[in-house]
Amino acid sequence: MSRPSAANRRAPDKSALREQPARPATPGDSITSIPAAETPLTVVAGDGTVTPPTFRPGPISPPHAPALQRGRVALDLVDVADDRLRGRDADWEALIAATYAEIGQLVPIRLVREASGRFILDGFGFGVSRLEAARLAGWTEIDAEWCDRAAVDQRFYRLPEIIEAIARRRLTALDECRFLAEYKAIHLRLYPAAANGGDPQRKQVLRGQNAKIAFWQVAAESTGLGRRSVEAKVAIWDGLGTAARKRLAGSRLADNQAALGQIAAATHGLQAKVLDLLLAIPPRAGTVAEAILLAQGKRLQSADDKRFNAVAGNLTRLSAAARKPLWTAYADEIIPVLRGEGLI
Structure with a gap:
């Protein structure tokens, strides 16, 4: 890890x-x-x-x-x-x-x-x-x-x-997610009262540890990871279907936690389609986000689409006075378009 x-x-x-x-x-x-x-x-x-x-x-x-x-x-x-x-x-x-x-x-x-x-x-x-x-x-x-x-x-x-x-093999992001999920399962099996944080009014001490302590706190003590990091990794493993876990193991995506998180958030059926696109040779989608859109039957944004959205987003942030010089500079292109649309 x-x-x-x-x-x-x-x-x-x-x-x-x-x-x-x-x-x-x-x-x-x-x-x-x-x-x-x-x-x-x-x-x-x-x-x-x-x-x-x-x-x-x-x-x-x-x-x-x-x-x-x-x-x-x-x-x-x-x-x-x-x-x-x-x-x-x-x-x-x-x-x-x-x-x-x-x-x-x-x-x-x-x-x-x-x-x-x-x-x-x-x-x-x-x-x-x-x-x-x-x-x-x-x-x-x-x-x-x-x-x-x-x-x-x-x-x-x-x-x-x-x-x-x-001469040691480093854990991938997928490995870390799996190990922490298994760690949680073992902890709750050993200390069932620790589920959901346990009952603070009834503490049982075993081997110097609070048997009802929440798993996140124990994992933080043992690994040095923060609670949100532990929770995120466990959620990824829990969200991935069995088939997706097997396909991701050893793939180029196994060490990309951000990508794993996006895939885990999808339904198991959608995960299979997304991985078909991402793991194809050559890949038929460049990112998980693109693969999800394609798997859902949606069209990917073209380069012009992306530029238009960027410009439109920036225009809305400008005041009317700040936008006026832009209309003047492009008047020769804007006026014919407005006439063609019957707007003037």
């Missing part, structure tokens, strides 16, 4: 976040093999370490990829290198901390363990925002995977940091 501006981001409720413990890592979290559920994962605390079985970061890992260990690491043992390519974003970290209160940590961070026993998040690792969000949430441990300094190949320094940052 696109990053919200700093002005629209909201910091999480720290009093609620600090009640969230670090989520234990589970076998399903890894992209490859991981110690079985009955085998305790390593918990690296200040007083010692128990080493679990190691695993490679992928089923077809390149030869230079070091063997990794996986477990929970005490936050006070983790440092962040000063030479990271990407700077920190405190607002973004606050948003991640807010999601921790909802679903915990989904993806482990990547670290390197030094000979001293401390860990560093440098060019071989990733997850600075997740790390700092865990600190903000009041956690003492974080899910992580790591390798020893002696196992890394310095020729590949920064490669994991770079690939993790750039």
Whole structure:
């Protein structure tokens, strides 16, 4: 999802976040093999370490990829290198901390363990925002995977940091609409009393959150988007028919929220006709507005029509005294026309 501006981001409720413990890592979290559920994962605390079985970061890992260990690491043992390519974003970290209160940590961070026993998040690792969000949430441990300094190949320094940052698929506008609509459905399923804002006189607190709080407020906390933005995106997804959703996915219109909003406002039957015009090769309409007119059997305005409407609109804004020089300048054209129409 696109990053919200700093002005629209909201910091999480720290009093609620600090009640969230670090989520234990589970076998399903890894992209490859991981110690079985009955085998305790390593918990690296200040007083010692128990080493679990190691695993490679992928089923077809390149030869230079070091063997990794996986477990929970005490936050006070983790440092962040000063030479990271990407700077920190405190607002973004606050948003991640807010999601921790909802679903915990989904993806482990990547670290390197030094000979001293401390860990560093440098060019071989990733997850600075997740790390700092865990600190903000009041956690003492974080899910992580790591390798020893002696196992890394310095020729590949920064490669994991770079690939993790750039090799990701951005959500389209259509994706954002769908994800938020699904988020709303889940929220109302979990907290049915939250529908229409809930009953302010009967509050039930679950996991540090108001179970009757309106979805828009929860979504704003988790995404940083304003209420009107969330409402607009959900309304678009709800307004699109099933067939239109499928046709729009992957199309050139999928990342145009304004166009999606215009299509969603039409009836489902009209949506099909509009998409027939817009997605034709070549397109038979240049804009959604034109496609809607054509789908309704109406005529598109010509270039002269548009110019006439522009001139007529401007004339009405002029006073009679301001229009008089215009009549004088075009008298030779105006008078014959008026005579022909029998007006003079």
